[in-house]
Amino acid sequence: MGAPPRKSRATIIDIARLAGVSKSTVSLVLKNSTLVKAETRERVLGAMQALGYVYNRGAANLRLARSNIVGMVISDLMNPFFTELAVGIEEALYRAGYVPLLANTGEDPERQTRVLQSIFEQGVAGIVISPSNRSDVATLLDIARAGLPIVTVTRRLAESGLPYVGQDNTAGERIAVEHLIGLGHRRIGFLGGYATMATQRERVAGYKEALSAHGIVFEPILIAESPPTRSGGGAAVKTMIDLPDPPTAAVCFNDMVAVGAIRELSRQGIRAGRDFSIVGFDDIAEAAHNAPPLTTVTGETRQLGAEAAHVLLDLIAGAPAPSAPVIGPTRLIVRESSAAPASERTRLRA
């Protein structure tokens, strides 16, 4: 059973013809207007059923000059942090009746520019973007000036003046470092990321704040830059432990760096959480299941995505742009990759 594939979709006019009414009436039925008589409504609904009618939102949008599609531009979907962010955004959009057009730029600014153009042409209602490194701000501003709501998330483009939703990276890293200091560490490294990334600079700032608040002098050599990946973390921690006077702990740019660092440590026979403390950032799903489970800072990633979506939806609804960046809270989750330094434990035992 089942009708043969139709060549082209039935339209409101086909319905009207079959139900013996005008297309206007069909349109009214479509929007559940109380104006149409119950009996007529039935007839129209029956005709829709019979013809397998599907609403053509594209046509409606053209007429109404609006859209329920939103562009979602993600800088690196393969990074679990951004995956969760995307899921948070998608979920919130979906609840509000919007659907995201996805583009994964893979941190390629040129690709970002192209997809923005394409998304713009598509007639979306707005764009949420986690900008790639070295984003071309001009394109973004062109689009914003054309009147399209844009929200940046996760990476701040301060020069742009675009609405921004992010986490409190500085405060987050500060509590991470304070946790280590509280445990007795005095020599603490910072692993991963590059100073060209706004996020890294913010996290490093928190790191320095915590150090100076506890009278520990900042040593540039204790910052090891690397790609924000597992293997980057491995490399970074290696340079750290090879130092003449190595630290006893390190905070990491993100959880992937932390996981990579822990793995490299264990390869070197150093056990994270006993011989060396590691604290991550982001609380990706993997963190809780790592060996050892990772102490990390969470920015409530999914919530953050939802928040970004809501800011965009407000903008679309005509609200004025938020006057200040929206900064989400940050919270330390203590697991087993951090502990008192070995020297401390020895001293206590003695």
Next chain:
Amino acid sequence: MGAPPRKSRATIIDIARLAGVSKSTVSLVLKNSTLVKAETRERVLGAMQALGYVYNRGAANLRLARSNIVGMVISDLMNPFFTELAVGIEEALYRAGYVPLLANTGEDPERQTRVLQSIFEQGVAGIVISPSNRSDVATLLDIARAGLPIVTVTRRLAESGLPYVGQDNTAGERIAVEHLIGLGHRRIGFLGGYATMATQRERVAGYKEALSAHGIVFEPILIAESPPTRSGGGAAVKTMIDLPDPPTAAVCFNDMVAVGAIRELSRQGIRAGRDFSIVGFDDIAEAAHNAPPLTTVTGETRQLGAEAAHVLLDLIAGAPAPSAPVIGPTRLIVRESSAAPASERTRLRA
């Protein structure tokens, strides 16, 4: 600098007016027609520049009765396997000039039905879907019957007759088990997933094939079902080692189960790759960085996504549906979570 935000976008007609030509001419310029005189083209391009014109693809699509948007419905984006699949699809679509409308159903069949409807209304050119568990096949078939190309990926809906792109789960699991048998294991468990999942059944089939090919009798008790998650893996391996006569190795429904199992083993003081062998499936990014690095089966996930996209694009271009399922290859990646059983090593040493 920078014009004030425009209330509404300039149209082809505005351009025409400014350039002193008809909208038809502007349209020709837009499609790079050789018909228009170079000088006129310049004038039109200048006008576009001046007015900040953006092409309205929605309007064009209405007229042309086609679209360059494709629906991408993913059952669980938080699972790294599906993330990579989605990235593979997105990349291939993007190359072909298409953009994916994303929906993450989170394995909820009702949500899946709703988003399919919404995506359908949107007027997409086709749909790629990794169906959720217990999918409502009827909706999918309704849409397919309406003439919209649909490709299922990863999860086969055999009853549906829809085009399918997947991996060779059976062969993949077979080589995984044969690897363990080759190492000397005779008692091998299967961890994770549920028999209600087509994928699990296919993998279990491969598991049984390998056993019987080597004269090992299959024991139902060595299959431990669980959610296909890290914590599910932990639970599953626990029931396994608590058995009176526990196995010495296990293959897992997927890498997340495997990682969870390894973690639980280590909590029990059992070291994976020495005391107990574990083999995963999917080769998610985390696998190579796990402790110990995970022996696993890869289905070339990203490639698979690209393949699914291409099948869909062909369908959209009017090609007939592939007569048989498209099954991608599968390959074993040996890392450190699998080794000869302890008994074997002892015997060799003696």
Next chain:
DNA sequence: AGTGATCTTTGGAACGTTCTAACGAGCAGT
């Protein structure tokens, strides 16, 4: 039967494109 008032329905323009058919201008060949 006439007058409103209230329901219900409808024609047609509009949204921003594409495309067909046709038109005018210029020119070569007679």
Next chain:
DNA sequence: ACTGCTCGTTAGAACGTTCCAAAGATCACT
């Protein structure tokens, strides 16, 4: 001077909706 071409341009219908303005029905009162 006419014919036929080619070149460049264009008017207008069409795509599937929404919505305004207005028309027709129906009904309750006088």
